Amino acid sequence: MKILITAGPTREHLDPIRFISNRSTGKMGFAVAQAAAERGHTVTLIAGPVSLATPPGVTRVDVTSACEMLEAVQRALPKQDALVMSAAVADWRPIQKTATKLKKRDMEPVIHLVPNPDILKTILPEKENRLFVGFAAETGDPTAEAQRKLTAKGLDMIVANDVTAEGAGFAVDTNRVTFFTVNGQPQVLPLQSKLDVGRAIIAWLEGQ
Ligand code: C5P
Secondary structure, eight states: OEEEEEESBOOEESSSSOEEOOSOOSHHHHHHHHHHHHTTOEEEEEEOSOOOOOOTTOEEEEOOSHHHHHHHHHHHGGGOSEEEEOOBOOSEEESOOOSSOOOGGGOOSOOOEEEOOOHHHHHGGGOTTOEEEEEEEESSOOHHHHHHHHHHTTOSEEEEEETTSTTOSTTOSEEOOEEEESSSOOEEOOSEEHHHHHHHHHHHHHTO
């Protein structure tokens, strides 16, 4: 299969120095990319700003902001059989990015934001028979939010986790996730390495 994977955070700049972002390190998405490449799939990895090495055999495209990630996904999508959207896309961006550093004395103590595009919702009309997998990182039981996002974003599967649970979430090498699909029962996976979670996602894609 040809599999497109997004990973990491996005950065939404106010000026060349300052930005809004989140705690994503990209580990989960890079693990999915590694798992897919290990199985011989053709993998394109669109990465936000992370400090991780590209897994062997993976084609990597680096982006910074959500708008750049959307463009990169739109460019790559036509050739793909599946998309795994594991990036933690920032929901908002500053209304404008200045070309030069803002001076403290010229700044208001308020940042005006505009919503970023939802990448999955934007590309849904181009889905055709491609498989789309999303992620839902929640604080607390993710079931309700995962099921809502599965439908709202037109996904075939959503990988949900409680980022506050032991061994799950940001900057750790393990994860504890549940797969929610449109028809089947939720599949609760044990605490395991992110690479093994990645392998389980790829095995699910191969089974469709
Ligand atoms: O942020 P949220 O919990 O809604 O993310 C759920 C899924 O939607 C994830 O797969 C994420 O990559 C994707 N997403 C997106 N565009 C956004 C925000 C999230 O595609 N602007």
